[in-house]
Amino acid sequence: MTAAAPDPLTAPEPVHTALTSWYHRAARDLPWRRRDCSAWGVLVSEAMLQQTPVSRVVPRWHEWMRRWPTPQHAAEAPVAEILTVWDRLGYPRRALRLQESAQVIVDRHGGQVPQTAAELRQLPGVGEYTAAAVACFAFDQPEVVVDTNIRRVHARVFAGDALPGKTYTSDQRRLAHSVFPDPAVDDGELACTWNIAVMELGALVCTARSPSCTACPVAEFCAWRLAGSPPPTEQQRTRAQTWAGTDRQVRGAIMAALRTGGPAARSDLLAELPLPAVDMVQRSRCMESLIADGLAEQRQDKVALPGALA
DNA sequence: AACACGGGGTT
DNA sequence: AACCCAGTGTT
Known part of the structure; x- marks a missing residue:
């Protein structure tokens, strides 16, 4: 008769072994994970993967790297091109921040992506997650990486919760550090x-x-499963966010029109957005916010992507 | 801590 | 129609 499995929270080594072994067997072959991928390629992937699924990033990443294989190339590119290649990945301000990062890398780091999380964290659009991820995945530095997937796995395996909750708390950060393999x-x-x-x-x-769970390499250690896989509490469930009629939808429609149609008369472009239920006050407000964000430009009555109005 | 910020596939 | 996704910056 074997003893009960030790608490993975205080003895995470068996979980380390089971999970890393599984990874070597089951990992996807993603382009930014290949040995010959540059640090710049890793940074580009992480910027694109912020709130965007892998399957939608892959083709955009290839196109970006084909056009701008180094920070120098991206730093010199026309903004309108940057936004066009970004296409519908969403949150186009990320594309602006990525180009700004390229410019900072050229101006202050000799064209080389900085190797420490602290330096990476100073780049525009690079937060706690991305800084740790690039330091670890591109430069083999043992930083504690925590994204939405990792928060969920930690919540289930170690805390016994169905879901991690909406915001990244100090408790969760402590948990991530406590189960991190000794570097x-x-x-x-x-x-x-x-x-x-x-x-x-x-x-x-x-x-x-x-x-x-039947295919999970750490099911035998999972506190959530061992507790009977209780459903998420009301607190853990995310609140519904409507989409139709929001400024985000209107901004997205304006950007799509600017990308595909090129420079246009402002009143025509706003009038022809395929959003019948949205009034002109909102359309105009969104146009102004895009200009303020540096995602669009207006001269006289013409609007276009930045730099597209000669 | 709570919001704003895209867009498309899945349930 | 709601939920989800390799988050960041602002208030």
């Missing part, structure tokens, strides 16, 4: 693999809606 043991190699392995488990197996 001293093998120069951080296990720690880096752990980051990507937990993320991959959250993406492929421990998904938000319908986790595949």
Whole structure:
């Protein structure tokens, strides 16, 4: 008769072993994970992957890297081209921040992507997650990486919760650190693999809606499953966000028109947006906000992507 | 801590 | 129609 499994929270080593072993077997072959991918390629991927699924990023990443294989190339590109290649990845201000990062890398880092999380964190559009992710995935530094997948896996396996809750709390940050493999043991190699392995488990197996617990390499350790997989509490469930009629939808429609149609008369462009229920006050407000964000430009009565009005 | 910020596939 | 996605910056 074997003893009950030890608490993974105080003894996470078996979880490290099971999960990293699974990763080596099951990981997807994504272009930014290949050995020959540059640090710039990793940074581009992380910017694109902020709130955008992998499947939609892959083709845009290839096109971006084909056109702008180094920070120097991206730094010199016309803004209108940057936004056009970004296409419908969403949150186009991310494209602006990525180009600004390229310019900072050229101006202040000799064209080389900085290697420490602290330096990366100073780049525009690079927050706590992206700084740690680039330091780890591009430069093998054992930073603690925490994204939405990792928060969910930690919540289930170690905390026994169905979902992690909406905001990243200090408790969750402490948990992520407490289960992180000791970087001293093998120069951080296990720690880096752990980051990507937990993320991959959250993406492929421990998904938000319908986790595949029967296929999970750490099911035997999972506090949530061992507790009977209780459903998420009302607190853990996210609140419904409507989409139709929001400024975000209107801004997106304006950007789509500017990308595909080129410069146009402002009144015509706003009138022809395929959004019948949205009044002109809102259309105009959104046009102004896009101009204020540097995503569009107006001269006289003409509007266009930035730099497209000669 | 709560919001704003895109867009499309899945349930 | 709601939910979800390799988050960041602002208030």
